[in-house]
Amino acid sequence: MTTNDFEGRVAIITGAGRGLGRSYALALAARGAKVVVNDPGSSVDGGASTEDAAGSVVAEIRAAGGEAIADHGSVTDPAAVRSMVDATLDAFGRVDVLINNAGILRDRSFHKVDLDDVLTVLDVHLTGTLRCTHAVWPLMRDQGYGRVLMTSSQNGTYGNFGQAGYATAKAAVLGLMKVLAIEGASKGVHTNTIVPVARSRMTEGTIIGDQTDAESLPPESVTSGVVYLVGEDAPNGVILNAGGGAFSVTELPETRGVFLGRDARPEDVRDHWDEIRAGGYVDVLENGPAQFTKFLGMARDASGRDGT
Numbered sequence: 237m238t239t240n241d242f243e244g245r246v247a248i249i250t251g252a253g254r255g256l257g258r259s260y261a262l263a264l265a266a267r268g269a270k271v272v273v274n275d276p277g278s279s280v281d282g283g284a285s286t287e288d289a290a291g292s293v294v295a296e297i298r299a300a301g302g303e304a305i306a307d308h309g310s311v312t313d314p315a316a317v318r319s320m321v322d323a324t325l326d327a328f329g330r331v332d333v334l335i336n337n338a339g340i341l342r343d344r345s346f347h348k349v350d351l352d353d354v355l356t357v358l359d360v361h362l363t364g365t366l367r368c369t370h371a372v373w374p375l376m377r378d379q380g381y382g383r384v385l386m387t388s389s390q391n392g393t394y395g396n397f398g399q400a401g402y403a404t405a406k407a408a409v410l411g412l413m414k415v416l417a418i419e420g421a422s423k424g425v426h427t428n429t430i431v432p433v434a435r436s437r438m439t440e441g442t443i444i445g446d447q448t449d450a451e452s453l454p455p456e457s458v459t460s461g462v463v464y465l466v467g468e469d470a471p472n473g474v475i476l477n478a479g480g481g482a483f484s485v486t487e488l489p490e491t492r493g494v495f496l497g498r499d500a501r502p503e504d505v506r507d508h509w510d511e512i513r514a515g516g517y518v519d520v521l522e523n524g525p526a527q528f529t530k531f532l533g534m535a536r537d538a539s540g541r542d543g544t
């Protein structure tokens with residue numbers, strides 16, 4: 237089986253009624269996956285809408301000869317998430333792929349934002365992701381196979397004006413991804429993250445939507461990366477950036493650093509700041525404990541050198 241072959245695989249995609257999620261759903265169904273198209277059909281800020289976005293995508297998939305069911309629950313509703321997973325098992329018998337894609341925006345600078353709006357954004361992007369992933373995780377572990385995808389954002393990794401809640405959530409899912417990549421590895425469950433760049437309803441009013449050539453960033457140009465990340469050949473624990481035909485990986489590097497000794501004073505840290513920051517080369521760490529090991533190693537090297 238290759239990444240192009242999703243025959244017999246079952247995929248749940250949240251927020252799949254439009255934009256990126258719709259594109260992922262169509263692509264996976266075209267490659268043989270049975271797809272659960274989740275979407276309550278919200279407005280960009282998470283408000284209610286009467287649009288049956290999920291139903292429309294299911295109709296498209298079926299018209300093309302694929303298999304899909306619609307789910308209109310919100311990822312913020314625990315009972316709805318449970319019933320989405322139950323409906324998936326009733327209809328298709330298993331869950332192989334979960335793409336956490338649902339998203340909303342409530343942008344405002346931090347000194348003006350209503351904290352309830354921040355919490356609502358966290359609820360969709362972060363708690364929703366945790367909730368959906370927690371619901372399918374035991375199924376994937378028990379069957380010895382699973383592919384979970386988080387959706388992060390460059391604004392979570394690097395920051396952006398007015399997006400405190402959004403960036404907090406999008407950075408937090410990276411920590412979750414790193415943990416699940418470690419915990420799922422021995423059970424055949426791989427967890428990765430996509431950082432998309434695409435023209436969509438969500439990016440209409442942003443720097444992407446404002447570009448005269450925004451058409452060159454269709455959601456479909458992200459989809460090949462996503463299909464790879466949820467296929468059998470998927471890597472594990474990777475952050476893939478994709479958009480407009482370009483693909484890159486984000487690592488979380490840290491400088492080599494310097495050993496200043498256990499008695500280092502704040503002034504020593506200040507005086508060595510350029511060295512601490514620049515270091516000799518950049519390390520790419522596999523996990524949190526790798527940093528403990530690194531620092532312990534530096535302390536051991538130093539004690540070997542100067543006998544401290």
Ligand code: NAD
Pocket residue numbers: 250251252253254255256257274275276277278279280282289309310311312336337338339340360364387388389390431432433434435436437438439444
């Ligand atoms: P979009 O607005 O077109 O699609 C988001 C979908 O999520 C909508 O169909 C919406 O109804 C659905 N949704 C909202 N709240 C939900 C909930 N509680 N439960 C289930 N579904 C819900 O936006 P998009 O650009 O396709 O965004 C998809 C994902 O990609 C989001 O997580 C977004 O933050 C992320 N993202 C997008 C870009 C980009 O360039 N478009 C960049 C970085 C990250």
